[in-house]
Amino acid sequence: MEGGAIHQNLLEHEAESWLFLKSKIWNETKKLWVVAAPAILIPCSTFGIYVITQAFIGHFSSTQLAAYALISNVTFQVVLGVQLGMANGVGTLCGQAFGAKQYHxxxxxxxxxxxxxxxxxxxxxxxxxxxxxxxxxxxxxxxIADVAGDFAMWSIAISFLYAVLYSCNSFLQSQSKNYILSLYAVLSLLAHIFFSWLLSVKLGFGVTGVMVSTVLAYVIPNVGQIGYITGGGCRETWKGFTALAFEDLGQTIKLSVSSGVMICLVYCYNTMLILMAGNMGNAEVTIDALAICLNISGWAMMVASGLAEAASVRVSNELGGRDAKAVKFSILVAVGTSFSIGLVLFVCFLVFRENAAYAFTNSEEVAGAVARLSPLLAFSLLLNSIQPVFSGVAIGAGQQGIVVYVNLASYYLIGLPLGFILGFVFKLNVEGVWIGIIMGAAVQTLILVSMTCITDWDKQVLLAQTRINPISLQNETTDHSLPLN
Structure with missing residues (x-):
């Protein structure tokens, strides 16, 4: 009888433990998706604007499609990587300050x-x-380069709009002001579809009309978010413009620059794939096919990047809140969620292959080239479901400086040389280059996984406190525990 009672108690204890674990996973998943949903929606909107622009341009001219893909995936990617990385660096500080309830x-x-x-x-x-x-x-x-130079002039205005937009996004995401981000993300995307059709097709302005619509699509969220922030939507965290913003810039610049270099190295890595493809035979078809694959990959990356942003916010918030165990659990949930999505996409793109290409082009030759690249695209989708999340963890912990060296070693000492050898020496062309780049990304992912596993998160809690406390404000309030609405 006693043995049966003990066995029954063990079963009840296991059941309670399982229910507790399920509840804990569910609660963390909700916290993750509160940040991840708008974090996915926002880059999907901005990337969607780019894809819509490309789709309209692609139906006007193959040369203009290749030129737009070239300027977007080379020059603009360098600038975008720096901007996004720098904004993420500031996002680390915002997230940790928010977690520590130092809202001001x-x-x-x-x-x-x-x-x-x-x-x-x-x-x-x-x-x-x-x-x-x-x-x-x-x-x-x-x-193609001459036509790309014309597109580059439009990119100047877009890049400055991006700079302001990314800053606002990091500020609002760190305090879970997700509804305002989602609202303007959807609004800007819908506006771009309408104005692209109106200006380029209905009114006959062609490519010029598409680019005007692109600029307008980034003006809308900028105006909306700045109006929300300065108009009273963030009363606890926005106290108005101040000259103190020009003081104590050193630490913010240091973190922003290291984060900017970290992300830029990733963006430039993908850029090298386009550049190498442009040096191969039949450059127009090769660039068009590769651009379509990268667009498809880009959509999937928006999901992974959103989850990475959520992981960054969750890690920074919990570090600011001094809870190392919660940090580790949030990492497990984020990685598991992102990998599951990546596995589904991996299977889908092995099955559908070139079918998606016809949304971007009418050329059967380009669609055939996309079909040949589809297996590599599928493996990239699977790998890219993991890597961004671990990068997001590093950003949340303020470890961008370390990841810079990881990216340099894995991407530029392994991936690119291997891609060059396979593509040009062994004559595997763009497939060989892409295989090399995948191998570099795989090495980077393994290093980031190892780095996350060996990190002393209790020590990171202490580092987070020293990172957010040095800034002194002359008008600093004494009560730091005001609840947010």
């Missing part, structure tokens, strides 16, 4: 971000002005 500091960090990103964008503007000669010097087709 978030507005200062936002102003830091505006200053840093606008200055950085100004310094990078010559990349757009001299885009055509730069692309020619890199061995690209001269006709």
């Amino acid at each position: 500091k978030l507005g200062l960090y936002l102003q830091h971000s505006w200053i840093i990103l606008l200055v950085a964008t100004t310094l990078l503007t010559p990349l757009f002005i001299f885009a055509a000669p730069i692309l020619k010097a890199l061995g690209q087709d001269h006709e």
Whole structure:
């Protein structure tokens, strides 16, 4: 009888433990998706604007499609990587300050971000002005490069709009102001579809009309978010513009620059795939097919990037809240969720292959090239479901400086040389280049996984406290525990 009672007690204990674990996973999953849903929607909107622009342009001219893909995936990707990385660096500070309930500091960090990103964008503007000669010097087709130079002029305005938008996104995401982000993400995407059709097709302005619509699509969320922030939507975290924003910039710049370099190395890595493809035979078809594959991959990356952003926010919030166990559990949930989605996409794109290509082109030759690249695309989707989440964890912990060296080693000492050898020496062409790039990304993922496993998260809690406490404000309030509405 006693043995039966003990056995029964063990079963009840196991059942209670399982119910507790399920409840814990469910609660963490809800917290993750509260941030992840708008974090996916926002980049899907911004990337969707790019894809819609490309789809309209692709139905006007194959040369213009290749030129737009070239400027977007080369020059603009460099600038975008720097901007996104720098904004994520400030997002780390905002998330940790929010977790520590030091709400008054978030507005200062936002102003830091505006200053840093606008200055950085100004310094990078010559990349757009001299885009055509730069692309020619890199061995690209001269006709395509000249057309790309025209698109680059439009990219100048878009890049400055991005700088402001990314800063606002990081500020609002860190405090879970998700509804306002989602609202303007959807609104800007719908507006772009309408104005692209109206200006380019209905009114006959062609490619010019599409690019005007693209600029307008980024003006809308900027105006909306700035109006929301300064108009009283963030009373606890926005106290108005202040000259103090020009003080204590050192730590913010350091974190932003390391984060900017970290993300830029990732973006430039994919850029090299386009550049190498442009130096191969039949450049127009090769670039068109590769651009379509990267667009499809980009859509999937929006999901992984959204989950990475959510992981970054959850990690930074819990570090600010001094809970190392919660940090580790949030990482497990984020990685498991993202990998599950990546596995489904992996299977889907092995099955459907070139069918998606016809949304971007009418050329059977280009669609056939996409079919040949589909297996590589599927493996990229699977790998990219994991890597961004671990990068997001590193951003949330403020470890961007370490990841810079990881990216340099795995991407530029392993991936690119291997891709060059397979593509040009062994004559595997763009497939060989892409295999090399996948191998580099795999090495980077393994290193990030190992780094996350050996990190002392209790130590990271202490580092987070020292990171957010040095900033002193003359008008700092004494009560830091005001609840957010």
